[in-house]
Amino acid sequence: MSADVPEEPVTDLRAALEAILMVIDEPVPATMLAQVVERPVDDVERALWGLSEAYTADGRGFDLREVAGGWRYYTRDAYAGVVERFVRDGQEVKLTQAALETLAVVAYRQPVSRARASAVRGVNCDGVMRTLVLRGLVEEAGAEPETGAHLYRTTGYFLERLGLRDLDELPDLSPFLPDDLESLEETTGDQTRF
């Protein structure tokens, strides 16, 4: 471990960031941190990544990560066993296959209507969508102009639960998809379902 590696010193900037991160209860963007410490965003981001890497290299029980557009402390997964006993909210219920698939469609197609999501899966997904909304993973995002159907999109909580910085970090879907999906889109749009 760090005993024989000359460790990068904890600079004043790093320490200031550590202090602030200790009082936040939701992810805080680097830009906001930069404002408070009055330093360029680049410096702040470099310091945050530096801290994060050092925590990992030192094998600390916590980890600093950028998730859902902001930085915050997390416990390291290796210690999930002992931490679980202290976490009040307890375990999340596992999502069903239906919920996972619908969530995937919403994630890549947002904003998307229930009808469209149902068409992709070949299964009505009204109930599943309600569950996803109730779980806070998906939220309403206005209505389709032509049909008035509710549209849905993923939430920041979705990013948090998946440990993603933003939607751009979603795994690329295109390798799995047929080439002519664009035209398919058009047809399904008209037909609503197959």
Place this chain on the structure above:
Amino acid sequence: MSADVPEEPVTDLRAALEAILMVIDEPVPATMLAQVVERPVDDVERALWGLSEAYTADGRGFDLREVAGGWRYYTRDAYAGVVERFVRDGQEVKLTQAALETLAVVAYRQPVSRARASAVRGVNCDGVMRTLVLRGLVEEAGAEPETGAHLYRTTGYFLERLGLRDLDELPDLSPFLPDDLESLEETTGDQTRF
């Protein structure tokens, strides 16, 4: 700083303690920590002091201290200034719609659990409830006897912010409600969640 001091390695015990300390929201006695990590209290106390000293020696922005018989992370005094600035400027002053709605549920249903409030709103409101507590608008009020779930009620500060002297001054809801909502009350009460 630590660059030239051979640092003590982060042992597994230390890392486990770091992980736990990162999620607890009130000071935890060493005896309880010892139980969870299944190690003798002496070892645990030595590890806690070791961590605390290392954090100080490294000049980290946080500090591990034993206060009133329990251990907890604090921000280091040297960085109180920057943290204060962050707290004063960084946070949103205006409540979000989600927070206002949850506040309304608590105000008219107190004492109420997070699960119940989530059910009424149809959206998970755990995070929002924490914000309301943090903002001093809502406070814990014991636990539900059957489930052990925490209950919440509004605070004096809430009344102050709304310009009311006491809860009796909250306007009656009935003029705004559809006629048949009384029976509905009963059903949602039983169900708690969908």
Place this chain on the structure above:
Amino acid sequence: MFGLRLETVTDTASPDLPPTAAEPGAAGDSGAGSGGFEVHLDNFEGPFDLLLGLIAKHKLDITEVSLSRVTDEFIAYIKANGPAWDLDQTSHFLLVAATLLDLKAARLLPSAEVEDEEDLALLEARDLLFARLLQYKAYKEVASVFAGRLAEESRRFPRIVPMEPKFAELLPDVLLGIGPDQFARMAARVFTPREPPAVEVTHIHQPLANVREQAEILADRLRGLGRATFRVLVADCAGNYEVVARFLALLEMYRTAAVAFEQDAPLGELHVTWTGDDEAELDVGDDYDGGPAGETKEDDDT
């Protein structure tokens, strides 16, 4: 090309046709135990999931050949599960089944005999089915990536700890931005359910084609023509969905003896003859159209 479809239907006991089997009364004698091979595949998330499951079971790639090889199993699955399904589920499966049967039929036909227009329609239907199958497969794969990430992420806990009191005191005053009356109004809105709990799912998805309506159209036409081929009867259909609805309507009319079928060869042209009353109202149940089942039930199958 619907000849094969009818054959599949009539070769087995006709009341077991999935949509009819959706009637509560028909559940008992349904095809679950009707011999042949059984499909040990449970809980499929719709027709695409089932197709992928069957193809994977046979260790096949997604090709036209593999589609035709699993067609029978696909139909068997529908027959076995039909009674437990609602119309909405069934129709999704039926639409895919229709395409599968068409494809299989086309593979059996000497290719030269297929007329151009139909050929083209079939190719389109096939491509669409492939595209949707692949699309669904992509989302399914990504869903399993999601599951992995969720599981991994559930082992990491974010720090969500209330601020030390000395900092919490510094938080600026909260701005509610509304007065007591507005607050009460908002509370009332939150407590009022957005949609009455009793209504929900059934009418959200309106079938694009209504079987009873299609039956009216068919009856109208057959009263005039007396006799027509199925191909002629569906020539003006707007899409697959309507063709299927019209086919279901014909089966309903067959049940009430309003029409008779004739088919010279198993895959030959299907002729439909009007045998119903020229004046009386058409008796076609609305159990295909998502209404509450059980009102106009008549189990007097021919």
